Amino acid sequence: MPDKEFDEEFEALLAESARVAAEYDASEEDQLVDPTQELSERHSLRRVKGFSTQLQDITEVENRELQLERVVLVGVWTEGSSEMAENSLAELKALAETAGSEVLEGIIQRRDKPDPATYIGSGKVAELKQIVMSTGADTVICDGELSPSQLRQLEEKIKVKVVDRTALILDIFAQHAKSKEGKAQVELAQIAYLLPRLRGWGDSLSRQAGGRAAGGAGIGGRGPGETKIETDRRKIRDKMAKLRKEIAEMKVSRDTKRQERRRFNIPSVAIAGYTNAGKSSLLNRLTNAGVLVENALFATLDPTVRKSQTSDGRVYTLSDTVGFVRHLPHQLVDAFKSTLEEVSGSDLIVHVVDGSHPDPFEQIRAVREVIAEIGGGDIPEIIAINKVDIAQPEIVMEILRKEPNSYAFSVRTGFGIDGLLHAIESSLPRPSVEIHTVIPYERGDLVHAIHERGEIFSEAYGEEGTIIHARVDATLASAIEKAQVRGNNPDTPSVIATVKPAVRHDAPAGRCFRKPITSTESR
Secondary structure, eight states: HHHHHHHHHHHHHHHHHHHHHHHHHHHSSOOOOOTSHHHHTTSOEEOOOOOOOOSSSSGGGGOOSSSEEEEEEEEEEEEOOOOHHHHHHHHHHHHHHHHHEEEEEEEEEEOSSSBBBBBSSSHHHHHHHHHHHTTTOOOOESSOOOOHHHHHHHHHOOOOOEHHHHHHHHHHHHHHHOOOHHHHHHHHHHHHHGGGGGGGGGGGGGGOOGGTTTTOOOSSSOTOOOOOHHHHHHHHHHHHOOOOHHHHHHHHHHHHHHHHHTTOOOEEEEEEEBBBBBBBHHHHHOOOOOOOOOSSSOOSSSSSSEEEEESSSSSEEEOOOOBTTTTTOOHHHHHHHHHHHHHHHHSSSEEEEESSSOOHHHHHHHHHHHHHHOOOOOOEEEEEEOOOTSSOHHHEEEEEEEEHTTTEOTTTTTTTHHHHHHHHHHSSSOOOOEEEEEEGGGGGGHHHHHHHHHHEEEEEEEEEEEEEEEEEHHHHHHHHHSSSOOOOOOOSSEEEEEOOOOOOOOTTTSSSSSOOOOOEEEE
């Protein structure tokens, strides 16, 4: 498409996005806190508008199979703007709804730091208790990870169940895990989270017991006088060891497949990003993978790897991975380490960003933190801005300006997909060996391998075989060198030379593209 036509199409798309955004803004009241307000006002619990998901019509109950938990959300605003605090609580609301809860109220407490005893302070706990009683909530969800003592004190004072952000995310993962490996990984993460919190489960766990009273441990099961809590901890550690062994055994199959791809130097591209950014949808659009797509957080837990081809026939793999989230529980990162190796072991990361999110830069930062934590911080990255058909144009343009290798597209409409594919192909690592030789006709398998794994500059047919000029990996070059025609004809090319990776061409200008990175460039 000519540059002028592209610019006109993109400007029209941005204009439409601006119109939709303006209509949305006009329908909402501004609820942000004035930074100049009195400290006493900022320290009080502030209810956030629009956080109730109560049924509007009692007849809706007939269509519900499960009794949803009724929850109140609580966040502590310690830094940043009020908009950032409300975005964080909005994400907690989405997590709670994904877990099947009915959100009744969302409140934010302004503090310099969370209270070490009760998270929001004893005075505010009384106010929270009144809100819980008035709404009829049976659960409070806190937007942070609570210590065992904070959980215990809050439950004792409010008299309802208290759940923190980590436990909520673990619950969602448990609901969405489908494969045997995924279930084992989630269970391991849940147990790792549970272990230090046993002491908060009541005095009965600290009573000493022996023999059969110790939960059936039996003779030799443990020493005399071992407390019940020590027994529970020992059982949990044994279970964790068993799960780690099972996960390690299941990891062998994926490692074997990955090593096979590496042996044939097949480039791998990992699609990563914040949860619900559109990663599975992008994989389906690029490869027709048929991966289940849901408008839900953490809908994909099990990695999916599919084969794809560049426009000149070169094969590479695309993998869809578990979505990341702000403050992703470290228990999950540890438990899913083998799964996340699809990212850390890739040649290129396509980092999908939800362009319609109010704060995409915070999501970009959170994803990069996790990628760095799993050892993928130096892998070349493409920022792929999805949902531009519903995004505010100012936000999309800001990402394009700030991120040097960013591309705008829409999975739903197909806008920008060709440009993103071009960027992926241009950023794949190039084969390191250039060949100009004749391959005997009986070795058609080598010619086929060159088409799949190499870059072909020219190909012709001579008397003795296929005359080919291409770039291939070192392994394939070695096989070609053994099979090539070595005739006496001086016009017969018979050259194999190791060369440095070629410099890539810039992407077409005027298409919201930036210069593609090379395989040796870091982020």
